[in-house]
Amino acid sequence: MSGFRVIVIDDERIVGQMIKAAMEPDGYKVETFLNAEPAFARLREEKFDVVITDLKMKGIDGMDVLRTIKTAYPEIKVIMITAFASLDSAVEAMKSKVDGFFAKPVKIKDLKECVQKLLNPADMTAL
Numbered sequence: 218m219s220g221f222r223v224i225v226i227d228d229e230r231i232v233g234q235m236i237k238a239a240m241e242p243d244g245y246k247v248e249t250f251l252n253a254e255p256a257f258a259r260l261r262e263e264k265f266d267v268v269i270t271d272l273k274m275k276g277i278d279g280m281d282v283l284r285t286i287k288t289a290y291p292e293i294k295v296i297m298i299t300a301f302a303s304l305d306s307a308v309e310a311m312k313s314k315v316d317g318f319f320a321k322p323v324k325i326k327d328l329k330e331c332v333q334k335l336l337n338p339a340d341m342t343a344l
Contacts, residue, residue: 223332224247226249226250226251228251233249279299296317297310
């Protein structure tokens, strides 16, 4: 069991549910949110290791989530997922120090491997 804590922010409820269902059997504690405000409140209450955020959302978008987390919680890894992947959005995310970037539909296997690599880089030699 990993015990690592993950927040998923996506305005499509099914995406958060899918990621949660895929990761919790591996020992991750996953909390899902439909927008950033309650997720930020939760980050102020407890320590999390990874935030997975959608890029395009009403209100606070994924780029704002990324910048806020990298400023306030630089130790937290941020993975961005988007149905609107473009070279410009990927470059902007990389400049803002995103730790992973995936186009939707996300392959859960790839997402889980990215999370594992970010949290346990030494474990990747077995893959």
